[in-house]
Amino acid sequence: MSSTVRQQVFEQLIDEMSAAHARGATDPMTAAGEKFPGTPIPVLAEAWCEFDRRQTETWWQQVERTIDGEVIRRAIETAGEGGAQ
Numbered sequence: 001m002s003s004t005v006r007q008q009v010f011e012q013l014i015d016e017m018s019a020a021h022a023r024g025a026t027d028p029m030t031a032a033g034e035k036f037p038g039t040p041i042p043v044l045a046e047a048w049c050e051f052d053r054r055q056t057e058t059w060w061q062q063v064e065r066t067i068d069g070e071v072i073r074r075a076i077e078t079a080g081e082g083g084a085q
Contacts, residue, residue, distance in 0.1 A: 009043075010043075010046070010047050010050060012036070013032045013036065013039070013043070013044065013047035013051075014047050014050055014051045014054070016028075016031060016032040016035050016036070017029065017031065017032050017047065017048060017051040018051065019031075020032065021051075021055075028048065028051060029044050029045065029047075029048040029051075032044055032047065032048075
């Protein structure tokens with residue numbers, strides 16, 4: 001199996017996990033396994049790890065944007081308190 005095919009399979013599994021998560025599923029890995037029966041558990045687990053990594057990265061990005069936004073807001077407020085010189 002080529003690495004391109006393998007990546008496409010993983011993306012399909014991850015897409016299903018993302019959709020299941022968006023629907024409120026508590027176990028996206030099981031949802032992907034039910035949609036694609038016969039998928040070996042190690043393959044599902046590897047796809048779930050990537051799904052989880054992406055979720056974590058999204059969380060970090062949101063935190064960073066929030067912090068960046070707060071720092072910028074405070075800088076503008078602080079500059080404004082000094083008045084135009």
